[in-house]
Amino acid sequence: MGDLQSELQNWYAATQAYEQALAAAEDLYQACTLLDSQAGELKATADLPRRAAYAYAKTGQLAKALETIERGRARGLSERLQRDRADLAQLQQQRPDLFDRYRDITNQLQNLESLQREQQVRDRQALTPEQHRNKAQKLRQDLTEAIAQIRQVPGYETFLQAPSLTEIQQNLSTEAPTIYLIPTPNGSLALIATPQAIDPLWLDAFPEATLTDLVQTWLQADRESKVANYEYSKDPESLAKTQTRNEKREQWHNMIDQGTRQLWDNLMAPLIDRLKQHNHTQAILIPTGLLGLLPLHAAWTPDPSRPTGRRYALDELTFTYAPNAQSLVAARAIAQRFPDSHLDSILAIDNPRQDLPSSEREVMAAVKTFPHPTILRHEKATTATVAANLGQQAIVHFSCHGTANFFDPLNSGLLMNDDLLTLRELFNLKLTEGDKPGIRLAILSACETGLPGLDLADEAIGLPVGLLQAGVAGAIASLWAVNEQSTMILLTKFYDLWRNDHLTPPIALRQAQQWLRSATPSEIRQLTGIGLRGAEHPFAHPYYWAGFSYTGI
Known part of the structure; x- marks a missing residue:
């Protein structure tokens, strides 16, 4: 009934219907005792919090809209963080x-x-x-x-209750607005939240149908490129397979170009304009629905004044991502245990399958500024050894292969020498249990390490969220199969900016991406010693740098 009233734009009637639906969905969810039954209920009502939040905002109930979308986003993560880290x-x-x-x-x-x-x-x-x-x-x-x-004990009267608007806003960052991006069939909405106010930005020229079409085309191009590359790897001497691989790779690169261009005019440009009106230089994005699959920071518009002829969203502000606001409370608590003076140790996983030529150079660049590095290289990087070492160092860097399983995200993971270190195993690490302080930052230099599952997109079940639940404050991960050489150069620059220029990790990543896309071969040689020939800006295309994003604190 709420959906029907929304189609008719009878917003007050829609909010009444959605309120009843949310209450019924909550009763059913609370009746579930197991993870699989909880997931089933969440899947059945996947778009309900988004549609309801949009309707509440249409009637001016911004507080209700914020509460609804926060409670409906990454719910499993929030409940377990509250329960296990109270x-x-x-x-x-x-x-x-x-x-x-x-x-x-x-x-x-x-x-x-x-x-x-x-x-x-x-x-x-x-x-x-x-x-x-x-x-x-x-x-x-x-x-x-x-x-x-x-709850009978003084000071614990609201223990484990759903957060109120006051609690949500108290926990928001004071340094950057938290922005919920909410696509619905009627259009999209950005709720720009700070501890003091909630500012709605209507993005009705970017409805959910536009997003769905974009994501379907995006994923198909990515999938076809992977298949062609796999077929080529089995028979690299075949001219036909070589040609198909090159064609599909070009189509995938074109899709990244076209898709990120589509994200500018009706989504990111209006948002950036609003943020700059309030003099914001940083923003935390909580993309809901299928928006979590796309590099919003890489939305672009033509700009002849730039070296590469484009202006990207990340040129305007530093964007980080979060599954919800509640997760940042736990991440912030972990980050506070690691002042810069305590960031002296790193665990680096180096090329477990021994098939990444640039891995050793990348790992050495990662560890060189840490007095106490631990490197697990090649056959030493087994799932058991890596899991046993996680949590003993402030930083962890994975240079390896990764994989995302859209429809079974618990089977997503990082490929070690013997097996896959899965998301399921990361969930179980308990890096903050007892005297363990957690991990300040995880750098996942591997393919598709930032992708969530599709079945429950708003649960954001993926490697970054798994790490946040396990006890990591921040994670750098990728949205697609990244180029090994450009990734090594990007992360070498990241460590240089973070450790030597003392930028924060999110700002260091942003500036490393800006540097890589406009870097010349001579500048790359000066940083890494690698000699490149060809284009003036060999890694200008967003394929080479835009896949990486920063989640958490």
Whole structure:
């Protein structure tokens, strides 16, 4: 009914219908005891928070719109961050018995969820064993009772309740606005949120249908390029396969050009204009729906005054990304444990499959400014060894292959010497448990490490979010299969700007991308020692640099 009223633009009637639908969806979700059933409910109502938030904003209920979209975005991540990283120091002093009970229940739930993820990975269609269901139901009941008791303790009256508008705004960054980008069939909406205000920006010239068409064409071009490259790798002497690979690669590069151009006029340009009116130089993007698959920072417009003839969104502001505002609270707490003076250690994973010629050069550039580096190279970089070492250093750098599984994102991962280090395993790392401080920054120099799954796009289930849940404050990851040589050069420049020029990691990444796209062969040689021939700006095309983005703090 809400969708029908929205089509008719009867916004007040739409909000009433959506409010009932949201309440019913919440009841069904709360009745779920297992991850697979929760995912099923979220999938059934995937676009409901976006449509409802849009309707609330149309009726001037901006606070309601913000609450709705924040609660509906990356919900699984938020709930587990709240549950597993709640500040219970005061409770431990006042009610140690209740503290111990709560910790015991949540530890059992974490272990059970790990078993459920393993079951999902083994057989995506399989039902969770009955004993798991019974145990989960009992633990959920115990947790509900424990939470009710904790709320009786002074200072914990709102423990684990859904965040109110006041709490959401209090947790927003004071340095940069947080922007929820919300596509719907009626058009798109940007909610520009700061601790003081919510500013709506209507983007009705960019409806969801436009986005869907763009993403479908984008993914098809990417997929066809991968298939052609795979066929070529099996028979590199074949002229026909070589020609097909080159044609499909050119089509994919053209699609990146065309797609990022489409993102400018009706989406990013109006947003940038609004942000610059308020003198913002940085912004945190929370792209909802299918927008999370696209490099919004690489939207562009022609500009003859620029070296490459284009002006990109990242030329105007520094953009970072986040799954939701709640995740940044946990990320900020981890980042605060790592002042610059404590960033002296790094774990580097170097070319586990021994098929990346530029990997060693990249890793040496990464570790050279850290007094205490640990390098796991080639056959030493096994899944078990890497997992055991994660969390012992402030920074982790992966130079390896990666893969994104759109329809089974728990099987996305990073390819080690023996096997895939999967998202499922990253979820289970618990890098902040006990005395562990977490990880300040993870650099994923691998293909498609930033892509979320398609089935539950608004849950943002992907490697960056998996790392945030595990205990990483910030992550640099890619949206597509990146070029090995340009990635090495990009990240060499990133480390130079971050470690030697003392820029923040997001600003260092942005400036490294700007530098790479306009760099000449002589400038590249001066930085890396690599000699290149050909174009004046060999890596100007966004394929070479725009795939990387910064998630978190």
